Amino acid sequence: MNDLTRRNAIKLGAASGIAAIAGCLSDRFGDTGTSGDGDGTIGNPADEVVVDVVSTPNPAFESRLVHVNPGGTVTWDVKGHRHTVTAYHPDTYGPQRIPDGAEPWGSGTLSGNRDFEWTFEQEGIYDYTDTRTLCATHESLGAVGRVVVGWPDLEGQPATEHDDLELPGRASTVIQEIDNEMRAVLTEE
Known part of the structure; x- marks a missing residue:
């Protein structure tokens, strides 16, 4: 593997890790314009x-x-x-x-x-x-x-x-x- 390919692999791995963490956090702390258990649509107060x-x-x-x-x-x-x-x-x-x-x-x-x-x-x-x-x-x-x-x-x-x-x-x-x-x-x- 040459340096350019190694660097791209490291960047790809780091980006994937960050995206996975961000996805987990957004489910927990995401801003939907509402608060409470639901999203404010009918059936989800x-x-x-x-x-x-x-x-x-x-x-x-x-x-x-x-x-x-x-x-x-x-x-x-x-x-x-x-x-x-x-x-x-x-x-x-x-x-x-x-x-x-x-x-x-x-x-x-x-x-x-x-x-x-x-x-x-x-x-x-x-x-x-x-x-x-x-x-x-x-x-x-x-x-x-x-x-x-x-x-x-x-x-x-x-x-x-x-x-x-x-x-x-x-x-x-x-x-x-x-x-x-x-x-x-x-x-x-």
């Missing part, structure tokens, strides 16, 4: 979840369906222009689509690079929207989302008992998609 609020191509929440443990916090991080994060509740906006007795929230208008967080103490299903209006309401363009807290009974929740057609425009379609996605996972559990 987390203690903290971040939802991006975007403006293009249309106003939307990414991810529009998240799952947190009771006492978990969702942070909405505004990436675009002006948005709101508002619970569906007669005290804040629209019909009640959060659990009975739960406190409704409204962020007020948030400009780009600002965030809003809310801690969910009560188990249940919480629907929310962006109430901002430009040419049309962000809600009617489909800017709606859902937070599932804990492992609630799907029956008797205001979010699942309401007629989705009471929501305007694309919001109705998006909330139906979210509901189907949630039920596909939570009814398997």
